[in-house]
Amino acid sequence: MRNPLAFIAERWTPTQRTVQQAALISLVMTCVIVVTGGAVRLTGSGLGCPTWPKCTDESLTATSEMGFHGVIEFGNRMLTYVLCAAVGWAIITMRSQKPWRRSLTRYGWAQFWLVMGNAVLGGIVVLVGLNPYTVAAHFLLSTALIAVATATWQRTREGDDKPRPLVGKAVAQLVWALTGVTVLLIAVGTVVTGAGPHAGDSSDVPRMNVGAVGLDWEGVTKLHAVLAWIVVTLTFALWFVLKAVDAPRGPLNRTRDLFLILLAQGLIGYVQYFSDLPEVLVGAHMLGSCLVWIGVVRVLLSLRERPHATVDVPRPVSSDQLTSA
Template structure:
């Protein structure tokens, strides 16, 4: 496509957003990534997984839910519509990253990666409905949403950094310990999907939904074991950083992760000993997002990529941008 015909280039020719605007647009993607996970959980916890019994329409004859479908149809359809809100937020982030000068190709790629993950996960969501809430497809749907959150967080954090080659702030073995922590946390999340798939919240009270044929108590114990592994690695990383007199940033990120893990642990134990009430399960899903965000912040804090290159002059259009006044 000729440069003059590229709509993103046309926007870039007329609007030069500040680094702060790009960061806020990227942060909005993080927020929406969390929202889509939590609202997806709400669909399951309110037994609305088949509130719209088919896909892409809500029924065979209607795009939207009918009055006879009740609140479950409304909840499921609302969750579907949030996908379009998410696409709009990601679109704004892509435009802001593309219009930024000097151009940051990595940020634009991360924005487009989110778009394609959203599109792919929309298809997975449709398959989830068409297969009657198959627990393995439901787990894949959640993990795809977590992948979206991962890319959104990376884009948000990269928007605050420069483009220098990564420089280790700690010795290489310590960075490797950070990656081990990230892998353990990822396995913790995967184990959580197995707990959900074998538990009582099938997503639809009107149908005998297939569950993963594993002992709920045993897979819950496995999930708890991973919690202790992640917690142990977090404590170990903090002691190593302290002994090495590492910069304050990485140490602060590890403390933040420890606090989030402890709070999530409390929620998890309350959930287990109260037989998984819906509200507590929903809070636990929110906590899983916050834990993963905190883990990514720890890993990326162990290296430095220099300072952002500032614009030589701020354009007047930036101050009038809707994102210029948005909260971070």
């Protein structure tokens, strides 16, 4: 039996723009499903469909008796299929591109398997009654998916030559430190969520605790804020260093974009904290978390360039050369 992707690739060649758009769509859909997943939790619809993979023991879909919460939860589940379609379309375009870039296709398949793994983990979240640790793992796996989707989008806009660094080793180390602190910031953010008041369901869902003692939500929130300020400081320091060493526009622009996103995210974070966590602002903060992570990954990827491979084309033979021969 022939590989369906190879069959399509023989008969269709997408434009470079089509491949880039497909990668961008999969990235956008990844962020959409993260935000809608947050909406499920913030509306108390986390157990709107009380089982998995079916919505109830008797029905695959939400029923009218389940009301608003069933619609929200089942709708989020359906968006997983939309995300799969977006990733599938990206894989098809990458496989059909001429010449075929195997490394790029592998990025697409990495997204697919992360989506499948997160779908299974999402089912486990429901089956264990929204245990906050599984909810945190669900979000962190989505964060990994966003990183791969961002890298895929970047790879569609560059070649396959060996990467060439655009900055020195010291600058690269600063960016890796920024990336590491951002990962820690996001991880602590899941603890803030897991110990906070938005349990995800109308019933009493246990919150994160240490042994029999609940976590100090105020203390964890302050730690989250401290880490956020460290990320902001590192980003500003990076921008200053890049200006001092006269770095190319790519890293400078990506660092500037990240700094602006961080300022907006920080403003939302403080407003939601001092206004008793209104659901709309918490949802906006989740979107901001996605954008911050995308911004950091783009800064990291901007430190090198991958030119398109050059192909040596034989020079045409002139008529004089033919005559002399």
